[in-house]
Structures are given as structure tokens and as C-alpha cells.
Amino acid sequence: MEETVIDDKWIFLFVYPLFVIFVCHVGNDNTLSQLLRLPSYYTDIVLAIICTYTAGIYWKKLFAKLDKRFDWYSNLKQRLIYQLILGFVLPILVIIGIEVVYLFLIDIKLSESAIFYLDLPMIAVLSLLINICYLFLYNRAHLMTLRNTNELPSSSSFQENFVVKLGTVILKIPIDEVAYFIIQEKITFLVTIEGKKYIYDFTLEQIMKKISPKEFFQLNRQVIARKNSIVKCKQTETRRLEITLTPNLPEPLFVAKTKSTKLLTWLNKY
Numbered sequence: 001m002e003e004t005v006i007d008d009k010w011i012f013l014f015v016y017p018l019f020v021i022f023v024c025h026v027g028n029d030n031t032l033s034q035l036l037r038l039p040s041y042y043t044d045i046v047l048a049i050i051c052t053y054t055a056g057i058y059w060k061k062l063f064a065k066l067d068k069r070f071d072w073y074s075n076l077k078q079r080l081i082y083q084l085i086l087g088f089v090l091p092i093l094v095i096i097g098i099e100v101v102y103l104f105l106i107d108i109k110l111s112e113s114a115i116f117y118l119d120l121p122m123i124a125v126l127s128l129l130i131n132i133c134y135l136f137l138y139n140r141a142h143l144m145t146l147r148n149t150n151e152l153p154s155s156s157s158f159q160e161n162f163v164v165k166l167g168t169v170i171l172k173i174p175i176d177e178v179a180y181f182i183i184q185e186k187i188t189f190l191v192t193i194e195g196k197k198y199i200y201d202f203t204l205e206q207i208m209k210k211i212s213p214k215e216f217f218q219l220n221r222q223v224i225a226r227k228n229s230i231v232k233c234k235q236t237e238t239r240r241l242e243i244t245l246t247p248n249l250p251e252p253l254f255v256a257k258t259k260s261t262k263l264l265t266w267l268n269k270y
Contacts, residue, residue, distance in 0.1 A: 004064075004068075004138060004145075005141070005261060005264065005265045005268070006134075006137040006138060007137070007261065008060060008133075008134070011056065012053070015129070016052045016053060019052055019122075019126050020045065022122065023048050023052075023122055023123075024044050043102075043106070047102055051099075055095060056130075058091065059087060059091070062086055062087055063134040063138065066083060066087075070082070072142050083135070087130075087131050087134075088127050091127050092123050096119070096120060158175075158210065159175065159211065160175050161173065161174055161175065162175070162190055162200060164190050164198035164199060164200050165199045165200075166198055166199075171198065173190060173192060178226055179225070179226055179228075179229040179245070179246065180224060180225040180229050180245060182249075183204065183222045183223075187199060188202055188203065193228075193246075195247040204221070204224055207224055217230075217263060217266050219243060219253065219263070220253075220254065220256065220259075223245075223253060225243070225245055227267065229246055230243060230245060231246050232244040233267070236254070239260070240254045240256060240257050241254065241255040241257075241260045241264075243255055
């Protein structure tokens with residue numbers, strides 16, 4: 001099965017930091033000024049961050065593997081069983097085990113700690129929440145894939161030849177010879193895989209209705225590229241993608257960061 005791309009950055013940016021704050025402060029009778037004077041407060045924070053984000057990376061990789069291994073229909077029961085054991089129970093046991101060792105190292109008895117009546121429930125809630133979030137994200141991605149597949153027209157409905165102009169000459173270019181369409185100085189051009197350039201009197205919006213979305217992708221407002229013409233994608237410092245096409249363009253070609261994930265999903269999917 002192909003790998004499904006989901007957006008789980010918000011979990012690392014918002015959910016995990018909030019959990020670290022909660023676990024270090026909920027149930028603590030000391031004021032913030034008192035906590036700041038306690039050396040154990042800082043070690044508690046470090047331990048909470050390490051455990052939370054290590055578990056977060058584990059969850060991210062686990063759910064990606066489960067999604068590739070188990071189909072949503074034929075293997076849903078097995079998927080949920082693995083997720084219950086590996087995604088819910090195992091992280092709780094490991095984190096609690098680490099916390100028990102930590103308490104032993106700082107010489108605090110289990111009977112004097114809040115590990116079982118406070119920390120354990122919070123960790124269980126976090127584990128349950130993350131499992132639900134990833135189930136939702138992967139299921140939504142799966143449903144969107146099905147919807148997009150069902151909405152795709154049949155291949156027979158796409159244009160197979162393009163009539164172009166070369167001066168006063170009219171030519172017919174087969175779809176297999178097209179590399180990309182590009183707008184330059186408000187004129188639309190068809191560029192072939194051999195690097196030949198022809199005027200094509202249609203807008204990019206009109207062109208997208210004529211071609212297969214499995215084969216072509218609109219990179220920006222100037223370029224629609226065939227999949228085979230995309231040689232390389234390089235992420236820039238601004239998180240845009242710099243695209244290298246063949247035949248090569250004289251100027252750099254960029255895809256906005258809001259469209260980058262969609263492009264990478266399309267490249268992996270088709």
C-alpha cells in the first residue's frame with residue numbers, strides 16, 4: 001500500500017506542549033515562584049518533554065506503518081487490535097516504567113508520589129487522545145482519496161492531441177509528447193519533451209479540464225507540468241518547493257508551501 005500523507009504538525013506544536021504543562025503543574029500544591037526554586041521542577045519538565053516527544057515520534061511512525069499494512073475495510077479489526085496494544089497500552093506502560101525509575105533515582109517512594117492516581121490517568125488520556133486523532137486523520141485522508149478517485153473522469157474523456165500554432169503552420173501534438181504548459185508574457189505555450197515550444201491559445205484553467213489529473217499537475221499560476229517532466233523537488237528556507245523540470249526552464253520555478261503537500265502526495269500516489 002502507498003504511504004498516506006497527513007498533517008500532524010499541530011499535534012507536536014500544540015497538543016504535546018500543553019500536556020507537558022499539565023503534567024508538571026496539575027495537582028501540584030506549590031506556587032509557580034516556589035516551583036522555580038525547586039531543582040526537581042526542572043528535571044520534571046525535562047523528563048516530561050523527553051517522554052512526551054519520544055512517544056510522539058513513536059506514535060507518528062507506528063500509525064504510518066499500520067496504515068500501510070492494514071486496509072480500512074478488509075483488515076480494520078486487526079488494525080484496531082494492533083493500535084490498541086501498540087498505540088495505547090504499550091506507551092502507557094513504558095512511560096510509567098520510566099517515571100518509576102525516575103522516582104527511584106530521586107529517592108521518592110511510590111506511595112508518596114501521584115504517579116498512579118494522577119500521572120497514570122493523564123498519560124492514559126493523552127494516549128487515547130492521540131490514537132483518536134491519528135485514526136481521524138488517516139480515515140479522513142482515506143475517504144478523500146476515495147472521493148477524488150471517484151470524481152476522476154475516465155481516461156477516454158481526456159484530450160489526446162493538441163492543436164498548436166508555429167507561425168502560420170498548424171500542428172497536432174500527441175499528449176505523450178507534452179512536457180508542460182507555461183504562460184510567458186500572457187501567452188500560453190505548449191512545450192514538448194524534446195524542448196519544442198508552441199503557442200497554445202487556452203488558459204491554464206481550460207487546459208486542466210482537458211488533461212488527466214493523474215498525469216498533470218498545476219504547479220502555480222504559470223505552469224502545468226506532466227509528472228514525467230518533474231525531475232527534482234527541493235525545499236527552500238521559506239518551505240516552498242523549488243521544481244526542476246525537463247526540458248529545463250531559464251528561471252527558477254517554485255510551488256507555494258500551501259500546495260507543497262498536495263504536490264508530494266500526488267507524486268507518491270500516481
